[in-house]
Amino acid sequence: MKGIVVYDTSYGNTKTIAETIAETLKESGIEVDLFDVKNVKKLSGKDYSFLVLGSPTRFGTMSFAIRGFLGKVKSEEWVNKPFAAFDTENPENIERARAEKKEWSAAEKISEKLRDKKMNELLPVLKAVVLGQKGPLKEGEIERTKDFARELAIKLKEDTV
Numbered sequence: 001m002k003g004i005v006v007y008d009t010s011y012g013n014t015k016t017i018a019e020t021i022a023e024t025l026k027e028s029g030i031e032v033d034l035f036d037v038k039n040v041k042k043l044s045g046k047d048y049s050f051l052v053l054g055s056p057t058r059f060g061t062m063s064f065a066i067r068g069f070l071g072k073v074k075s076e077e078w079v080n081k082p083f084a085a086f087d088t089e090n091p092e093n094i095e096r097a098r099a100e101k102k103e104w105s106a107a108e109k110i111s112e113k114l115r116d117k118k119m120n121e122l123l124p125v126l127k128a129v130v131l132g133q134k135g136p137l138k139e140g141e142i143e144r145t146k147d148f149a150r151e152l153a154i155k156l157k158e159d160t161v
């Protein structure tokens with residue numbers, strides 16, 4: 001089993017979350033490749049058994065580059081394969097979504113698109129909170145990300161039994 005973790009970032013916060021997920025999966029004995037979305041030229045479902053995809057939230061949705069990457073995830077190659085989605089967003093964004101009962105999260109939009117491709121979502125999305133446009137990450141978010149990745153590792157191992 002080998003997976004791919006792909007992220008976009010402008011100020012480094014989403015990169016930090018992606019690195020934390022990749023490192024934690026490795027510590028759990030799961031092999032992963034980690035890519036900045038700008039460096040993914042070609043993607044083949046034959047090379048990977050699962051996908052972890054994350055984006056900064058931009059205007060209530062995923063970044064342009066992540067939307068482009070989703071076009072490379074061919075449903076015939078990825079059908080039934082496990083995935084998890086994450087994003088970074090501001091606390092106000094989470095409050096707004098709660099108040100309006102509408103999703104403004106990049107991770108939720110990614111999740112919807114991958115479920116449309118008949119991929120198998122292993123756990124609820126991770127919304128990592130950043131303060132302001134450039135960050136930093138809110139205190140405790142790295143620990144929460146490690147918990148998310150440990151949970152993901154357990155589900156991945158169950159999924160391949």
Ligand SMILES: Cc1cc2nc3c(=O)[nH]c(=O)nc-3n(C[C@H](O)[C@H](O)[C@H](O)COP(=O)(O)O)c2cc1C
Pocket residue numbers: 008009010011012013014015056057058059060061088089090091092093094130132133134135
């Ligand atoms: C053009 C632009 C639009 C943004 N729109 C949102 C938004 O709708 N909701 C939100 O929570 N944060 C928004 N942000 C803040 C970003 O989410 C934040 O910069 C990002 O999470 C930081 O991640 P990064 O360091 O990986 O780039 C926006 C930032 C920019 C630059």
